[in-house]
Amino acid sequence: MNKQTISKKISYNVLLPSLYLALALSLTLNPFTDGVALKGFDRIVGNALMSGINISSVLRNIYFYICILIPFVTMFFYALLYIIINRQDESINSDWLVLINEIATVGFAPLIFSYLTRYTANFQIQMSIIIPVLLIISIIIYALLFSKKYNFTILKWSSIGVIPVVILLSIFLARMGVTLTHKKVAVSYFVLNWVVFLAMTFLNEKVNFDALKKSYIIFMFAPIAMSLGIELINILSQYDVFIITKIKFTLFIYIIFFLLFVTLYLFNRNSDKPLNKHLDLIYFITVLLSLAFIWTQMPYL
Numbered sequence: 001m002n003k004q005t006i007s008k009k010i011s012y013n014v015l016l017p018s019l020y021l022a023l024a025l026s027l028t029l030n031p032f033t034d035g036v037a038l039k040g041f042d043r044i045v046g047n048a049l050m051s052g053i054n055i056s057s058v059l060r061n062i063y064f065y066i067c068i069l070i071p072f073v074t075m076f077f078y079a080l081l082y083i084i085i086n087r088q089d090e091s092i093n094s095d096w097l098v099l100i101n102e103i104a105t106v107g108f109a110p111l112i113f114s115y116l117t118r119y120t121a122n123f124q125i126q127m128s129i130i131i132p133v134l135l136i137i138s139i140i141i142y143a144l145l146f147s148k149k150y151n152f153t154i155l156k157w158s159s160i161g162v163i164p165v166v167i168l169l170s171i172f173l174a175r176m177g178v179t180l181t182h183k184k185v186a187v188s189y190f191v192l193n194w195v196v197f198l199a200m201t202f203l204n205e206k207v208n209f210d211a212l213k214k215s216y217i218i219f220m221f222a223p224i225a226m227s228l229g230i231e232l233i234n235i236l237s238q239y240d241v242f243i244i245t246k247i248k249f250t251l252f253i254y255i256i257f258f259l260l261f262v263t264l265y266l267f268n269r270n271s272d273k274p275l276n277k278h279l280d281l282i283y284f285i286t287v288l289l290s291l292a293f294i295w296t297q298m299p300y301l
Contacts, residue, residue: 013101014081015074017136020104022073024111024133027118027125029065077140084143095152096143100136107132130186135159138193150201157213158196160220160283166192167223167294168254175247208269215264217279220286222257226250227293 085097110128142155166189174180200207230246244252276282 013097014078014085017100017104018074018077018081020107020111021077021133021136022070023115024107024129025073026065026070027111027114027129029069080140080144084140084147095156096139096147099156100139103132103135103139125182127182127186130182131189134186134190134193138190142197146201151204151209154200154204154209155193155197157209157216157283158193158200160287161216162189162192162196163287163290164220164223164254167290168250171247171250208265208271210275211268211271212265214275214279215261215268217282217286218264219257219261220283220290222254223290223294224286225257226253227290229253 107129110126114126114129138155138159142150142152166185169188169192170180170185173184178184200209226249229249233244233246233249236243
């Protein structure tokens with residue numbers, strides 16, 4: 001592959017996540033409500049005036065939104081990513097650059113749907129938008145600050161591995177009376193992701209990471225088992241059969257699966273056997289099933 005072809009490939013790979021971030025972050029603004037209150041009499045009488053809205057301010061917001069804000073944010077992230085790439089060699093670029101493009105590609109579907117419903121009365125930014133944005137920003141932070149020192153494989157693992165913990169944390173916060181929102185859960189995820197990544201990075205020489213990754217897969221099934229068990233508890237309760245409370249069952253399941261994970265790790269930590277090539281796929285499947293079960297069942301939230 002010649003230098004010109006590589007340059008074109010990098011330009012495309014940088015543009016897609018940059019545009020995605022710009023469009024996703026722009027969802028936080030509404031040109032029809034931000035700064036459009038009528039401050040004086042408008043000679044043009046219409047529905048906007050009767051509602052106390054300055055139509056000139058709305059139009060100005062739209063022009064700013066489309067012609068300045070989105071292009072500027074896109075070019076900002078494009079320039080940032082391009083600078084990061086140019087200061088690294090190709091072997092360092094490939095993994096994280098491919099991943100942010102995959103995240104952006106998948107994320108465009110819910111992003112487009114969010115724009116279609118952006119100006120409805122009950123609109124709110126969903127987890128399907130917040131999590132991909134935080135993941136891409138996490139990867140950019142990694143590429144900017146840690147790529148020459150720390151293994152990107154650890155960040156990829158922690159981004160998935162913290163999800164069962166975030167689910168458990170969300171359940172307990174809700175039980176404590178905390179009003180959970182998509183943003184609060186997403187921020188919890190972001191913080192835990194970096195705590196686990198940094199902890200594992202500093203412990204990397206003392207821990208067999210391949211063995212840990214191989215063993216931790218069992219813990220990824222904890223939310224699935226919890227959700228199925230809670231559904232069974234709900235069914236039994238309809239027949240006045242009460243075996244265990246939902247919160248006690250949740251703790252029981254998480255403790256059992258954590259002990260299984262520790263046992264497997266102790267068994268595998270001295271093993272040099274290579275990882276199963278389908279292990280990452282299994283991780284993704286458990287995450288999808290966990291989120292599908294939890295967010296449709298919503299036992300506590």
